Each structure stands twice: as structure tokens, then as C-alpha cells.
Amino acid sequence: MLNWLRATAVFMAGCSTLAVAAPDAQNSSTYNPQTLFAPLSMPSPATAIRSGAGKPGAMFWQNRVDYKLHATIDTDHDTIHGTEVITYTNNSPDALPELWIQLDQNMYRKDSRSTMATEWRRGSFTDGYQLDKVTVRLDGESYDAKFLVDDTRMRVDLSEPLAAKGGKLQLEINYSYQMPGTWGGRTAVTPSEKGKIFEVAQWFPRMAVYDDLHGWNNNPYIGSEFYLEYGTIDYTVTVPWNYWVVGSGKLINPKDVLTKTEQQRLKQAEASDKTVYIRRADEVESADSRPVNHGNLDWHFRMEHTRDVAFAASPAFVIDAARINLPNGKTSLAMSAYPPEAAGAKKWDRSTEYVKGVIEHFSQWYPYPWPVAVNLGGHGAGMEYPGIVFDGMRDHDEFLFWITAHEIGHSWFPMIVGSNERRYAFMDEGFNTFIDVYASDAFNHGEFAPKRDGEYAPKGGNPVDEILPVLADPEAPTLMAPAEATAEKYRHPVPYFKGALGLVLLREQILGPERFDPAFKQYIATWAYKHPSPSDFFRFMESAAGEDLSWWWRGWYLNNWQLDMGITAVKAVDDKKGKGTAVSFISNQKLVMPATLRLQYTDGTSENFRIPVESWMRSGTPTVVLPVTKAVKNATLDPDHKLPDADRSNNSLTL
Structure with a gap:
């Protein structure tokens, strides 16, 4: 930073x-x-579910959600029609008489709580999700369940409770919604010189988390990040023949959607440390860059060990890629998708180089687990999803590197380590900013070091002085304040900046890298694809690093002490x-x-x-x-x- x-x-x-x-x-x-x-009483007590060492205990459980999805984009009317089958496994010790589902697209309704509560002003609205019915499949039988839609969540009432400790059922939902336009940010339709760019995120009804700390985490969604269960997501996107789709996970059917030349280039990229163009700028408007020249194409993706997927579709994409070398001997693929006007020597031509470099650096903490990492140049929301991030087509120079590094860094927090970022933003933004700032030092011998990013940290002199106004401000929230209760004025100074600085001070001034680094790596590996709380993190670092840090948690995290x-x-x-x-x-x-x-x-x-x-x-x-x-x-x-x-x-x- x-x-x-x-x-x-x-x-x-x-x-x-x-x-x-x-x-x-x-x-x-x-x-x-x-x-x-x-003596410090942690916010959450140690139990047989979460141990005193900050690890999953002998009775730890976590529910699982798998999705089978199909989305069709009506590119003329900017609408999405979707079908989904949710397979929900209840590993909890509780029978569940109802299920809760998140309906994020309803935040764009004029009467949504988000519209009334957010500090951002919207100029246009949609009608949110249009739902027909919810069908429950259980033990070979099915029925249409009674359901209640309330703002951005839906309660599905079951005819009988879903059994504890392994009970499983399926929900089938058909839905549609209007894309919220260029304003959407996290899901948008963005114009480019060669065609629309559909940036599609939070696009399907997603199961709320039921956990041992709060039961159902079903608060209305007003725009401050997510908390989701893990599983496998298999999805298909239907678009017109001239569209290209990039998305989370592995492309299952490249032979159906890529030309033979593009398939060969893709294989070349998978073995190359240098960027390889799969589809060049001069090929964007050529029918020869598509395997067919009429009708629709189905793009099929699959992603395991994930809590979400997102994708982007456009006829305007330039596509390039390169191999990512991981410390466990495996490889992944760095890929970029952007319109021709974003190309340039100091612009998106270097995006894949940035993705490759930062993932290879971040993987020192924990190896990147997915087959592809996509950087999308579109609206410019600066938003992260597993396997794909949404950045701005007009980003360039050091900012393009910094925003890429930051959004890709979210692959570790909270995509791998699945903390409840709706409640504890510092475990998402602070932890990510902490690893992200060191990436600026590491990339290309410090080409973009030190990180200077006014969006994610104050600019100026010594950052330990720049945090002083926040510590002296009696109105400033603590790091433990709920994300949605943090005013925009403090959204970056506290969760991002103070959260990252707290870990830097812990690493460099309190524990030292020799104790911090192994403990932090163990924390990531222990809680990969699970849901740690702040108390789990606090306990884990104390136990693994060999230090009573109660005074530090109390002063820096639980309070805003100077x-x-x-x-x-x-x-x-x-x-x-x-x-x-x-x-x-x-x-x-x-x-x-x-x-x-x-x-x-x-x-x-x-x-x-x-x-x-x-x-x-x-x-x-x-x-x-x-x-x-x-x-x-x-x-x-x-x-x-x-x-x-x-x-x-x-x-x-x-x-």
C-alpha cells in the first residue's frame, strides 16, 4: 500500500x-x-465446534451447497433468464423447517432497503427477480413449496424439516431479471466500441449460510459484500454465436465454442510464461473468430470448492492468457478479456502479466486452487468473484496493476478463507490489502512499489501517521463494527487501511516475520473453504505464533485506542x-x-x-x-x- x-x-x-x-x-x-x-473474553467462546486454538473443533460442521445453473442472455433487451437446481446438504445438528435464499438483484428495486439505506444515489431501477415457483425434491418426490420474498431474501417453507447431520434436498427455481444497466457496477451492461459487455454477477438465487454462530445469516442485502456456502457449481451460459464468454472455473466444452486456431492458441498459453493472444484485436469483428456464424452457443463451465461464480459476455473481447506457476508444482491459467480500445503497452496489454505475477506471489501464502484467473476490463467496478475479477477497461499504468493485484488478492480473502465479510469487513478487505501491498514490492523487482492507491489507503507521508486521525476520531468505528454500519467516510480508512496496518504491525513490530508468516500460512490452510470468525483468527495466531496478544486485539480491533x-x-x-x-x-x-x-x-x-x-x-x-x-x-x-x-x-x- x-x-x-x-x-x-x-x-x-x-x-x-x-x-x-x-x-x-x-x-x-x-x-x-x-x-x-x-484477561480478554473473545467475542465468540471456544467450543467443541471451534477450539481454543482457533481451529475447527472435533464437532465442527458446515453445510454444503452445489448448484446446476443455466442462464440465457437476451442481448437485445438486456435480460437474463435462468434455471437452477440447488442441492443443499444440512450437516448441522439442527433440523431445518425452512430455508433462506439470497435474492441480490432485488436491491435494484425502487422500494428496496438498499435504495433507502445506501449513501449511493441510483438513477434507474429494476423490478428485481421475477420468480414463478420453487420446487422441492426430496427422496424421489417433489412439491411446490410455499415461499415468502421479503426484500433481498426468500424464505422457503418445507413440508417437513430437513433432517440434521446429512439431510439433503434439491430446490428448483426458474427466474428472470432485467440487468441494471451501466450503473450496476457489480452486475452491469457496459457499452464498448465493438459491442456490449455483460458483466454478470450475483445472478442466481444463492443459499444463505446457516452456521453455528448465528443460525441463518439472512439479513437484507444492501450492497456490502457476501457470505456464502461452498460446493461445486456447474453452469452453462447461452449467448448469440458472435459472443465470447469468460467466467469462473474451467471451460468444459472448448471444442464447441472455440475455433481450432483458438484451441491451439489456448494450449500454447497453458504452457507459456509469456502472454499469448487467443483472440487478437484485429479478429474481434471477424466471423472467422467464431466456430459458427448463426444461432446461439452454449458455454459450459464448472468450478469446485467455490462459494460463487460470475461471468462476462461480449462480442468485443480481445482474449489473451499465460501460464501461472504454482509452488506445489501445479499450474493455472491467467487470462484477460477486454475490448480493443483498452489495448495498449501501458494498458490492458499487460493485464495477464499482472495476473500471473501477483498470483505467483500470493501463492506463497497458499497455492491458488482454481484452473483459471480472469481479469475483465469492463465497467470498472473493481469487484472480485472466485476465478474472475471485474476491473475497468480504461485503467492503465500503475493503477491497473494495483487494482488487479487487489481484486485478485481477494481470491484468498474471502474466496478461499470464507469469513463473514458482511459482518467483519476487515477479515476481507484488511487481510487482502495486507497481502496485496507486499505484492507491489515483489512484482517485477518493485516496478510499482510502494503501492500508492488513494482508493484503498490515504495518500501522503508515513502511513503510520496517516492512521492517526482515524485513531483520534471519536466517531470512527472499530474494526469489529458491522460492514453495513460503517459510513462511507470510514469505509476505506478503517476496514482496508487500519485492517491492513494492524497485520503489518503484528508481523513486523510485534511477532516478526519468522513467527507471523508460518502462523498466517497455517491459518489460511486450516480455514480454507471454511468460515472462521474473528475469535478463531485471534486464537489461532496466539497459539501458532506463541504470544498472548489479548492487549493487541483489545486496543486495535475491539477498540480504536491511540x-x-x-x-x-x-x-x-x-x-x-x-x-x-x-x-x-x-x-x-x-x-x-x-x-x-x-x-x-x-x-x-x-x-x-x-x-x-x-x-x-x-x-x-x-x-x-x-x-x-x-x-x-x-x-x-x-x-x-x-x-x-x-x-x-x-x-x-x-x-
Whole structure:
């Protein structure tokens, strides 16, 4: 994100410290060690379902949803007609008398809660989903179920409860809806010079999550991300013959929808580290670039271990691709689809290179699991779905790299690690921004480093200073605030920026990469295709990294506490315990952190010491005695400016 992401943790080299708690001096600050370091009750308790180590417990369960979908696009009227068969498996210990389904397209209705509650103004509306009936299939029999549509969700009443611990049924739904036009963003019809681009997401009724923490997660959808179950999604898209479709998952029938030349180019791309054009810009309007020149084509895709799928269709697509090399010895395919006007040396010509590069970097945390990763150049929503992301056809230069890296990074959070992003945006945007900013350093020897992206982080100087207004703002929400309750003013500064900075500080200043990195990788692998809560993450990192971090969770995540540590005195000591140098500190705010202390000696040399957070456990004015007998000229706390200290005027003391 910013230059702080390039920093590495500074630790004490070859010196130990002895913390001695001095009697409390008169201290008018708000710091109270008994508050900061008190035992922490996590938001969710440890149970047999979710263990005290932050792992799925012996009784962990999660429901499963598989979909069989078919969508037909009426390209003249911008409508979608769909059929779906949902196979729902109830692994919970509860029999379910009703099922809840999400109807995201209803948010575009004039009377939707989203229309009334969002800060965005809409100029056009649709009628949302048009539903005929819901058919339930169970044990070889079927019936039309009673259902209730309420805003963006539907309750399906079952004739008898779906059995616990493995009960399974199917729901068949026929539906249609009007695409919401170019405004839609997350699902849109975008004009281009060579034809419409249909960006189709949140396009089928999707099962709500039933989990052990909240039961049915069926709040109305007002636009702030998703929470979905995992399974296999098999889908077919019917479009006119001259349209090309790119989508989540593996294309099952390339021989039916690609020419022999395009099939050969695709095979070449699958083995190439350089971008290979499957369909060039000069071929876009050629009938020879399609296997037939009349009627419709059915594009068949399949994706496993996924919570969602999206796709895009257009007659205008330039298509290129290249091989992604994964650390487990497997490969995937980076692919880009964009209209000819988006092409250019500093524009979408490099998109596939970006996709390939960032996925190979992100896969150090956990290997990318799907066969294809598509970057779509269209409306420019900057929106992510498993296996495909929607970016802007007009994006270019460093912004195209940054937006690509960020949206592709969402493959890990929340597409692989399926946190409840509707409740806890920081586990989605913050975690993703954290891994995404390091990708800027890694790509092409830092070509686009450090990341400078005003949409995802404040611009300016040192980012640890840029977070200070948020920490000082009494109106700013905490990281635990529900995403939908976070005002637009704070939507990026808190979940994105503070969420990412919290992990950077944890990695570089509290734990160190040697402990953080293995723990974070284990967390991803443990919760891949599952639903961790914040408490699971907190417990997992403590257990795997070997650190009681309750003070950090309390100050940075559960509260919006500030940090202001300072030096009040430095003096030589010579007593029965031996000789040394005593350095006294003060905290003027509620939060403290481990920090580097640099002593400059009168002989011109200097030395760094690491002041552990335990130094603050018994006093707001601790004194640390260092094994130093040299004469000290100056002492500076956090000399490399790594911490978000609210007032740095008291960080240095000259003798």
C-alpha cells in the first residue's frame, strides 16, 4: 500500500533487557495497564465446534451447497433468464423447517432497503427477480413449496424439516431479471466500441449460510459484500454465436465454442510464461473468430470448492492468457478479456502479466486452487468473484496493476478463507490489502512499489501517521463494527487501511516475520473453504505464533485506542544489582506496543534495544534498566518511525 509495507521488523541484536517497574509517578494519562492487559473474553467462546486454538473443533460442521445453473442472455433487451437446481446438504445438528435464499438483484428495486439505506444515489431501477415457483425434491418426490420474498431474501417453507447431520434436498427455481444497466457496477451492461459487455454477477438465487454462530445469516442485502456456502457449481451460459464468454472455473466444452486456431492458441498459453493472444484485436469483428456464424452457443463451465461464480459476455473481447506457476508444482491459467480500445503497452496489454505475477506471489501464502484467473476490463467496478475479477477497461499504468493485484488478492480473502465479510469487513478487505501491498514490492523487482492507491489507503507521508486521525476520531468505528454500519467516510480508512496496518504491525513490530508468516500460512490452510470468525483468527495466531496478544486485539480491533509513548528520563545507575542505564517511559494513551529504543553514546556509537510490551504490564511509567555503562548522549524511542505514535515530540531525550 505505502512505503511502510517495505519495512522489515527491527529487533534488538545481541542485547537483552531487564524490565523493572518503577513506582507509578503522577500520571494524568488514560493508560491503565490493568485494563489493557486484563484477561480478554473473545467475542465468540471456544467450543467443541471451534477450539481454543482457533481451529475447527472435533464437532465442527458446515453445510454444503452445489448448484446446476443455466442462464440465457437476451442481448437485445438486456435480460437474463435462468434455471437452477440447488442441492443443499444440512450437516448441522439442527433440523431445518425452512430455508433462506439470497435474492441480490432485488436491491435494484425502487422500494428496496438498499435504495433507502445506501449513501449511493441510483438513477434507474429494476423490478428485481421475477420468480414463478420453487420446487422441492426430496427422496424421489417433489412439491411446490410455499415461499415468502421479503426484500433481498426468500424464505422457503418445507413440508417437513430437513433432517440434521446429512439431510439433503434439491430446490428448483426458474427466474428472470432485467440487468441494471451501466450503473450496476457489480452486475452491469457496459457499452464498448465493438459491442456490449455483460458483466454478470450475483445472478442466481444463492443459499444463505446457516452456521453455528448465528443460525441463518439472512439479513437484507444492501450492497456490502457476501457470505456464502461452498460446493461445486456447474453452469452453462447461452449467448448469440458472435459472443465470447469468460467466467469462473474451467471451460468444459472448448471444442464447441472455440475455433481450432483458438484451441491451439489456448494450449500454447497453458504452457507459456509469456502472454499469448487467443483472440487478437484485429479478429474481434471477424466471423472467422467464431466456430459458427448463426444461432446461439452454449458455454459450459464448472468450478469446485467455490462459494460463487460470475461471468462476462461480449462480442468485443480481445482474449489473451499465460501460464501461472504454482509452488506445489501445479499450474493455472491467467487470462484477460477486454475490448480493443483498452489495448495498449501501458494498458490492458499487460493485464495477464499482472495476473500471473501477483498470483505467483500470493501463492506463497497458499497455492491458488482454481484452473483459471480472469481479469475483465469492463465497467470498472473493481469487484472480485472466485476465478474472475471485474476491473475497468480504461485503467492503465500503475493503477491497473494495483487494482488487479487487489481484486485478485481477494481470491484468498474471502474466496478461499470464507469469513463473514458482511459482518467483519476487515477479515476481507484488511487481510487482502495486507497481502496485496507486499505484492507491489515483489512484482517485477518493485516496478510499482510502494503501492500508492488513494482508493484503498490515504495518500501522503508515513502511513503510520496517516492512521492517526482515524485513531483520534471519536466517531470512527472499530474494526469489529458491522460492514453495513460503517459510513462511507470510514469505509476505506478503517476496514482496508487500519485492517491492513494492524497485520503489518503484528508481523513486523510485534511477532516478526519468522513467527507471523508460518502462523498466517497455517491459518489460511486450516480455514480454507471454511468460515472462521474473528475469535478463531485471534486464537489461532496466539497459539501458532506463541504470544498472548489479548492487549493487541483489545486496543486495535475491539477498540480504536491511540498510542503515545515517550521517554521521561535517562540516567546511569550503580546499586547492589550492578551498573547500568535506567530509561524511564510514559504512556499518554490507552495503547502501548513493543518498540525499538536507540541509545546514542558520547563516543559517537549507537545501539538498539528492543523494549518488550511486558515492560508496560504493571505501570504507565515503567523504568527499564539496560546493561549499558557508556555515557548516553541521546535516547530515541521508535527511531525508524514504525509505530503510529500520536505525539512524537516526547519520543526523544537529549542529555
